[in-house]
Amino acid sequence: MTGEKDATEITxxxxxxxxxxxxxxxxxxxxxxxxxxxxxxxxxxxxxxxTFGVDNFYVVTPFHDQQELVRKIIRHWQHxxxxxxxxxxxxxxxxVSIWDDLIHLYxxxxxxxxxxxxxxxxxARSGRGCLSPSEIEDRxxxxxxxxxxxxxxxxxxxxxxxxxDALLPPVQGRGSxxxxxxxxxxxxxLDRLLGLRNA
Amino acid sequence: MTGEKDATEITxxxxxxxxxxxxxxxxxxxxxxxxxxxxxxxxxxxxxxxTFGVDNFYVVTPFHDQQELVRKIIRHWQHxxxxxxxxxxxxxxxxVSIWDDLIHLYxxxxxxxxxxxxxxxxxARSGRGCLSPSEIEDRxxxxxxxxxxxxxxxxxxxxxxxxxDALLPPVQGRGSxxxxxxxxxxxxxLDRLLGLRNA
Numbered sequence: 001m002t003g004e005k006d007a008t009e010i011t012x013x014x015x016x017x018x019x020x021x022x023x024x025x026x027x028x029x030x031x032x033x034x035x036x037x038x039x040x041x042x043x044x045x046x047x048x049x050x051t052f053g054v055d056n057f058y059v060v061t062p063f064h065d066q067q068e069l070v071r072k073i074i075r076h077w078q079h080x081x082x083x084x085x086x087x088x089x090x091x092x093x094x095x096v097s098i099w100d101d102l103i104h105l106y107x108x109x110x111x112x113x114x115x116x117x118x119x120x121x122x123x124a125r126s127g128r129g130c131l132s133p134s135e136i137e138d139r140x141x142x143x144x145x146x147x148x149x150x151x152x153x154x155x156x157x158x159x160x161x162x163x164x165d166a167l168l169p170p171v172q173g174r175g176s177x178x179x180x181x182x183x184x185x186x187x188x189x190l191d192r193l194l195g196l197r198n199a
Numbered sequence: 200m201t202g203e204k205d206a207t208e209i210t211x212x213x214x215x216x217x218x219x220x221x222x223x224x225x226x227x228x229x230x231x232x233x234x235x236x237x238x239x240x241x242x243x244x245x246x247x248x249x250t251f252g253v254d255n256f257y258v259v260t261p262f263h264d265q266q267e268l269v270r271k272i273i274r275h276w277q278h279x280x281x282x283x284x285x286x287x288x289x290x291x292x293x294x295v296s297i298w299d300d301l302i303h304l305y306x307x308x309x310x311x312x313x314x315x316x317x318x319x320x321x322x323a324r325s326g327r328g329c330l331s332p333s334e335i336e337d338r339x340x341x342x343x344x345x346x347x348x349x350x351x352x353x354x355x356x357x358x359x360x361x362x363x364d365a366l367l368p369p370v371q372g373r374g375s376x377x378x379x380x381x382x383x384x385x386x387x388x389l390d391r392l393l394g395l396r397n398a
Contacts, residue, residue, distance in 0.1 A: 044380045044383050047378050051372035051377055171390065183243055187384075196373075
């Protein structure tokens, strides 16, 4: 794809992309399902991506009606009334593209960058070896590109997590309650990885 | 109000509350307006509050139809179908209460805790002296209670910011784009103040 931006040119660190996965994910009974696209997921995560210098926000869903919904949101804010009413949202949505599944996305990225990015999955449960803060710092410093995977509903299916190169530690609060929206979790993780802390 | 929890008993640090202000706020023309309550603001911020140990989430709006909307959301998730469908949301919404304005809220808090909490306003623009990270740490360690103020729309009116005891630094990304949703900004700031970083 032409026109994709490369943050490494600006920051000297890994270029970071983000994918929001709607299938395969778990429902609350831990059955594998496809989730519906949530309008505000697209807006909030696109705005967080733009704020933290994420180059591309990939919305992953195999359902054509859901893909059409995402296209309608983008059209409204880029060309419709929304574009003049709120140019900040128009800006943010330039990072968004739609993909059927991770297989196609990975294949596109290999074509684009010459190799698969280093894929970091996020998960609300702590599980098998998560990266430590220094390992994360190290990856950000020496990988060419990193792809962050976020799941909707009750989280990504194990096969997706197992197919990633590493797992980020879950966002920990002050107790056992850990039910952030994916909008909140994505914002926090982008801030932890890419935010300027002493600004 | 009876039944409010006191985080200082658990953590030995300031108990933290959060208020989401819908009036007076600016619209994009910097006119003072009242904003409509957004359903997902209530959910996302309530879930972030529960995750990070915030004791009380005050929704501030003088508009009775908007107050009724918040009550309907709470009722649905606490007593309606939502309560059985998703008990995590029921849990989160126990922190929510509704207030006409900050005058009434401050008066309630003085009655409850014997003094006004230390009020920290948040703002997307950097302005007059924001607290440094060490000053924030210091306040968290020695204040009894802290109230965080977040604004909707294009931010809280100057009179609200000026009436706070201190201003938190804006969340800084990787460039000049700085248009996070209030859901994202609240999540990030709670994580910065209260999250466990090396979990």
